[in-house]
Amino acid sequence: MAEPIRVCITGAAGQIGYSLVYMVGSGAVFGPDTPVILHLLDIKPMMTVLNGVCMEISDCALPCVRDVIATDDPAVAFKDIESAFLVGSMPRKEGMERKDLLAANVKIFKVQGAALEQYAKKSVKVLVVGNPANTNALICAKYAPSIPRENFSAMTRLDQNRAQAQISAKLGIPVTDVKNVIIWGNHSSTQFPDVRHASAIVNGQTVSVYDAIKDDAFLKGEFITSVQKRGAAVIAARKLSSAMSAAKAACDHMRSIWEGTSEGHFVSMGVFSDGSYNLPEGVMYSFPVTIKDKKWSIVQGLPIDDFAQEMMDKSAKELCEERDDAIAVCED
Numbered sequence: 001m002a003e004p005i006r007v008c009i010t011g012a013a014g015q016i017g018y019s020l021v022y023m024v025g026s027g028a029v030f031g032p033d034t035p036v037i038l039h040l041l042d043i044k045p046m047m048t049v050l051n052g053v054c055m056e057i058s059d060c061a062l063p064c065v066r067d068v069i070a071t072d073d074p075a076v077a078f079k080d081i082e083s084a085f086l087v088g089s090m091p092r093k094e095g096m097e098r099k100d101l102l103a104a105n106v107k108i109f110k111v112q113g114a115a116l117e118q119y120a121k122k123s124v125k126v127l128v129v130g131n132p133a134n135t136n137a138l139i140c141a142k143y144a145p146s147i148p149r150e151n152f153s154a155m156t157r158l159d160q161n162r163a164q165a166q167i168s169a170k171l172g173i174p175v176t177d178v179k180n181v182i183i184w185g186n187h188s189s190t191q192f193p194d195v196r197h198a199s200a201i202v203n204g205q206t207v208s209v210y211d212a213i214k215d216d217a218f219l220k221g222e223f224i225t226s227v228q229k230r231g232a233a234v235i236a237a238r239k240l241s242s243a244m245s246a247a248k249a250a251c252d253h254m255r256s257i258w259e260g261t262s263e264g265h266f267v268s269m270g271v272f273s274d275g276s277y278n279l280p281e282g283v284m285y286s287f288p289v290t291i292k293d294k295k296w297s298i299v300q301g302l303p304i305d306d307f308a309q310e311m312m313d314k315s316a317k318e319l320c321e322e323r324d325d326a327i328a329v330c331e332d
């Protein structure tokens with residue numbers, strides 16, 4: 001067996017944490033032959049609950065789990081970690097937008113950025129799940145200046161998975177036969193789920209999703225809005241926000257970083273915008289990326305029509321506003 005990896009999960013006593021600790025412990029992210037030392041962080045009032053989670057991890061008898069450290073101290077939680085899932089923060093309730101959480105959540109990511117700076121390995125890969133995820137990731141990176149900013153990313157993989165699942169259902173094909181669906185922009189209702197560059201295997205042939213579906217009105221209308229509003233639909237049904245699917249997406253995201261993307265495939269994640277596709281720099285924008293040796297590169301040169309550029313710009317505008325609000329909150 002390989003050397004153990006120290007992996008931190010924040011908000012480990014919460015809903016997403018409950019699914020995520022099991023998935024990471026079962027080898028779904030770093031592989032079945034890589035042992036993990038789980039660093040579980042939550043706040044002091046949740047330590048009894050977290051203790052219960054630890055009992056259950058033990059009772060799962062997971063071969064990959066070498067040790068579990070449960071704590072309310074970021075100095076302990078982030079010590080020498082190589083991978084961080086930053087989940088711990090407040091979820092939204094029915095009727096809220098994710099950016100309504102900014103005032104409550106962004107300071108958590110300021111404090112945790114500073115703690116990562118002090119205690120984590122400089123090579124740590126940080127995935128921000130807590131909402132508003134893109135802007136929280138931006139702030140986290142800002143307060144961890146000695147960790148390369150490319151090591152921070154925000155989760156839009158759940159949106160990608162949702163879009164992929166919708167296309168597979170529409171075409172009546174397995175979800176694994178749909179590839180390269182893109183999520184552009186913010187993990188919010190302004191995101192742009194884009195299938196212009198996606199392909200699918202239909203009757204044994206690889207075809208463009210657009211040509212296979214042949215329904216411009218659906219792809220520019222109902223498809224986009226249903227992905228944009230899927231989180232709210234889950235909240236309306238469950239009275240709680242997505243948890244199992246969010247944990248699965250977080251695992252997919254971190255596994256893509258660890259394993260890289262395969263030839264001809266790309267995935268979407270919120271990363272530092274370098275101005276590609278005429279979008280503003282200095283925000284965490286979800287782009288299609290390929291990954292090699294744990295480093296992502298934005299897929300370049302995709303043809304973008306006027307409809308797409310308008311959608312992409314709208315989400316960029318929202319991200320710039322969120323960034324300015326977040327900086328103001330943090331400097332308060």
Ligand SMILES: NC(=O)C1=CN([C@@H]2O[C@H](COP(=O)(O)OP(=O)(O)OC[C@H]3O[C@@H](n4cnc5c(N)ncnc54)[C@H](O)[C@@H]3O)[C@@H](O)[C@H]2O)C=CC1
Pocket residue numbers: 010011012013014015016017041042043046087088089090091092108128129130131132133155156157158159187241242243246
């Ligand atoms: N990016 C995405 O696709 C998704 C993001 N989310 C977001 O993930 C976050 C967590 O959601 P749930 O697990 O459902 O919430 P939850 O309320 O069930 O659990 C959150 C946990 O975080 C803990 N926590 C709060 N402040 C903390 C801090 N400073 N340090 C460590 N732990 C802290 C809480 O005590 C709680 O145990 C929310 O912000 C939610 O909106 C949820 C689904 C998808």
Ligand SMILES: O=C([O-])CC(=O)C(=O)O
Pocket residue numbers: 091092098131158230231232234235241242246
């Ligand atoms: O919608 C929410 O608040 C939780 C979330 O981010 C999602 O399910 O995509």
